Amino acid sequence: MLGLMQDRPLLIQQLIEHAALNHGDTEIVSRTVEGPIHRYTYKEARDRSRKVAEALLALGVKPGDRIGTLAWNGYRHFELYYGISGMGAVCHTINPRLFPEQIVYIVNHAEDQILFVDINLLPLVEKLQSQFKTVRHIVAMTDRAHVPADVKIPNLLVYEDLIADKPGTYDWPEFDENTASSLCYTSGTTGNPKGVLYSHRSTVLHAYGAALPDTLGLSARSVVLPVVPMFHVNAWGLPYTAAMVGAKIVFPGVALDGASLYELFEKEKVVFTAGVPTVWLALIQYMQANKLKLSTVRYAVIGGSAAPPAMIETFDKEYGVEVLHAWGMSEMSPLGTVNHPKEKHAALPAAEQLAVRLKQGRPPYGVDMKIVDDSGKELPRDGKAFGDLLVRGPWITSGYFKGEGGDVLRDGWFPTGDVATLDPDGYMQITDRSKDVIKSGGEWISSIDLENAAMAHPGVAEAAVIGVAHPKWDERPLLIVQKKPDAQLDKAALIEFLSGKVAKWWLPDDVQFVEAIPHTATGKILKTRLREDFKGYKLPTA
């Protein structure tokens, strides 16, 4: 027997309509690529999103068509999120920092019909346009006056011209909530990028889960600055979550340096921000160098890679900012866990509280997690056993676009590729990537734990640990270090430093110093490159 409730689909276009009706005068502020600060309201954003939908219809866009964006965080990109998905097409956000050949690959793989491009990315598109196989139109995300004079893109359209004569009275269609809404390609470290195809249902449910007090805790009083780019898993869903609750949004545009971010934080009274550790490192360095404090920022989400303990402490003690340590992935829309201590943790000694905070956090309702061993057997949730982390839920992928990678689920669970512990309070802690964990004599050594321990040394700028072949133990850890400028540091001092901080049998067999640790486009350590660089490396103890 079915319930007698209204059959209302969960649709992305309702988010912007809800915001316009209930938070019509709440601001959306953008540092534009053109230069000036732009400000308008949810009501204007809704009206212009409708115009975008009307313009897409005029360009012959059909439901299900993929529309690409190569753009930074700004109001026009926001309008595209709603205009494209709201009319039934798929908003395909493209990371402009990918290698050019990857951009060509994913535009063609997605079969993008139209590309919307920020003006400073037009030169990139100019170079690649001849290789795009399906793109019918390229649109410069600006007005006529700001189109660069020297850009050589035939029939280049202009965003403001496209929407100028549209009525903005578009009546959003209603359709199946499982309809595809947006597409992000994961920048995997191996093979071609694979597309994650989100639905209206998954996006709205994710926004509910994200807004909860123990996840991001956003409300109409929040002022949110997403540093995380809108091409990086939809800026972790913030453009949807903010609209759901009517939070003020501040888009930082292309300038993500410490000075630019700091200025926006202060001028716009930002309360809540989110980004990857590298961005925060730059901000903290800027504030330290200029003796500045943050007057309104209270929460900073750190995700993308693990938050270094020192960063959590510095934010807390120096700047009064509570770090919300988060974990997720493109395949999870992306939120998997966020770390909020429980009431009972307040009574713990400081060191134990920090130990809780270093975990990746608890899942909101909507994310199921379990850890399994090599044979798929579920491991205990005791905070000690670690195994492959599997996840399940309505905003988690069931497979990649066009079936790439085949059937990725294991018994209905998505394997995250992370190795983790789960504790009885629901906290998850990543101990490694499945492919990075070092298997030494049948036991697992966490490369991440070793890296964190090494990073705590004042002379270390960055550290990476990889497993290298060992005749007796199969694999043993090699520590690779980028020193801080002028730091005096050698292998013996580092091993000495690590002794007592990690189990004796975890101590690296060797240390190598490098000029720079290589990174992926999204700021993660590129361990495949390190493994290549140190292929066949002979350990001194081997």
Added chain:
Amino acid sequence: MLGLMQDRPLLIQQLIEHAALNHGDTEIVSRTVEGPIHRYTYKEARDRSRKVAEALLALGVKPGDRIGTLAWNGYRHFELYYGISGMGAVCHTINPRLFPEQIVYIVNHAEDQILFVDINLLPLVEKLQSQFKTVRHIVAMTDRAHVPADVKIPNLLVYEDLIADKPGTYDWPEFDENTASSLCYTSGTTGNPKGVLYSHRSTVLHAYGAALPDTLGLSARSVVLPVVPMFHVNAWGLPYTAAMVGAKIVFPGVALDGASLYELFEKEKVVFTAGVPTVWLALIQYMQANKLKLSTVRYAVIGGSAAPPAMIETFDKEYGVEVLHAWGMSEMSPLGTVNHPKEKHAALPAAEQLAVRLKQGRPPYGVDMKIVDDSGKELPRDGKAFGDLLVRGPWITSGYFKGEGGDVLRDGWFPTGDVATLDPDGYMQITDRSKDVIKSGGEWISSIDLENAAMAHPGVAEAAVIGVAHPKWDERPLLIVQKKPDAQLDKAALIEFLSGKVAKWWLPDDVQFVEAIPHTATGKILKTRLREDFKGYKLPTA
């Protein structure tokens, strides 16, 4: 094109599983009908809910069967919520304060197969049992030792006996999220009660909407005491919302007097509570009489009927409790709006801030609202125009159980029967019930505004306003007043008091004093009774 997200249904049983896995040691505390305080954890509640499901299966319950409960707020009732819905049956909560003939009517109309009954309600069931047509089993919600010796119910089953030998390893089934989960009959003031049939989807989405920071704002740090009964629209959804976020729950049982509630608030460090105005009146009177303060309670939801301004101010100024003024109805699961001021309101003068707080609040995402005139034309959202309030959304009813009342929707919108204003910030304010609004010379007079104005008089215990026939104006307001004990008060003084507080043409044409204002089972003023009592009343000015 559909998205590629996991097809996971939203199911109520996942809420208790989520709580058990992530908040296994969080407490659920109950003042039992038997007497003592009972405390256990989400993990134990989950295990026993599974046993309940196993017991129901053993009793031959099939998916879709209705299982009735006649019970107060306590842990066994909580287990029934999950055990019944989780195995695919329908949890039908029955208000024991209804007239006996209404109880008989709804048990038979729902075709309840089994009735679960708190021990102090067994005498009621004993009297009515011969009239129940479909009930196969009656279960006393206690253990063998506490079954009243003199109870005359043949083959009475005992809750603890039923689940004692069950393994508690039940693997909840997965089914369509639109499956019916629970049933509440509305205690309408006219006609037979009508059943609202909730679904798993509507219940889970409602829990998301309810937990949001601008709705109830619940988290794992919350300690929630639902005074609102579990037979009153599922205690406003709190047993689901609390499990979703892992909040500690304190169930007050049958003792809702000021002293009993106060004791639980203090002993259990309650932070968040919810109930109707009459309960809070009693609590405040108790605290005032005994010179007591609240040490942990920070939020009190007031719903069911409008929160009197004096109550909002007393809670705030005397007890440091923020009143969350809320509005909803059984047909809305029930949450429609909750009042949280916006940041911009903080700058307003105190009187204007109070004016905002007196509104019923803003809808969470998931509730669409509009106001229309007699012809169905939408009225402006200017905070002034008032019209019939229509609502729409995934946790709003599409019609009543078994088609009672016919097709209740208007173009897909549910007519609330309330008259309201909407303002540009999304705040809704009830100005009247559609059937209570007084239509005087083609203009509408709000009976509620008049009542609130009269209630502000120190000699008035309660006030009600009804329209009575008038030869020239069609209807004119009659003010009916219950004086405070020993208050000296007459018509002239009251009219004088109201002058200047309401528009001149709104002033009541007459005042009548009564011993007591009649109420419905849920504490609302019973205006049908008043209209009957004052049928044919001749106004002095007519």
